Amino acid sequence: MEKQDHIQPNFSLRGYSSILIGIYFLVAAFLIKKLLMSFLVDENPMGALSPQIIEVLIITILFATFIFSSLTLFFNGKAKSKKLDYKLWNSRTKTILWKFLISFIVIFFVLAYLIFFNYSDYLAPIFLLLYGITLPFLKLKKSKNLFILAGVSLFLALICFLIPNYWYSALLILGIGHITYGLVVKN
Numbered sequence: 001m002e003k004q005d006h007i008q009p010n011f012s013l014r015g016y017s018s019i020l021i022g023i024y025f026l027v028a029a030f031l032i033k034k035l036l037m038s039f040l041v042d043e044n045p046m047g048a049l050s051p052q053i054i055e056v057l058i059i060t061i062l063f064a065t066f067i068f069s070s071l072t073l074f075f076n077g078k079a080k081s082k083k084l085d086y087k088l089w090n091s092r093t094k095t096i097l098w099k100f101l102i103s104f105i106v107i108f109f110v111l112a113y114l115i116f117f118n119y120s121d122y123l124a125p126i127f128l129l130l131y132g133i134t135l136p137f138l139k140l141k142k143s144k145n146l147f148i149l150a151g152v153s154l155f156l157a158l159i160c161f162l163i164p165n166y167w168y169s170a171l172l173i174l175g176i177g178h179i180t181y182g183l184v185v186k187n
Helices: 016-040 051-083 091-116 120-138 144-162 164-184
Strands: none
Touching: 016 051, 016 164, 051 091, 091 120, 120 144, 120 164, 144 164
């Protein structure tokens, strides 16, 4: 039992998990863009909604992305631990779970703060900045490629600070980056 705690964590952002998370980012970016574009068109029923309702819908999309990503990590970790005959919840997995929860609670509180105080131009760059910091913080696996993905996220955050309308492209690039990471770094 002591041996399996030192082998590796069961939750990893590799292969199929990363590909699915990348797809979730792509879908979330598309849905948010579509929602915002529909809101701006007068003939569209979304145009009749208040900006606060649109913000709630965007937060719902982001929360759903977080939930789906978390479930993907959990179910792939569960399958991996069963396949390798490991205990799912070992000391490293519990540590990663706490880091994961704390990181994403901080991200959601910061994003909610930005929305509440009408700093919506900074939502995408702050999210990308915090996400880029979170990836190495979790230390799911010491991988140079994971640091590259975090660096891409930080670079996209910088671009979004300079060009706020670049948020959609930045999220698409991050989603494609996750898919590429999943294809390059397999389980």
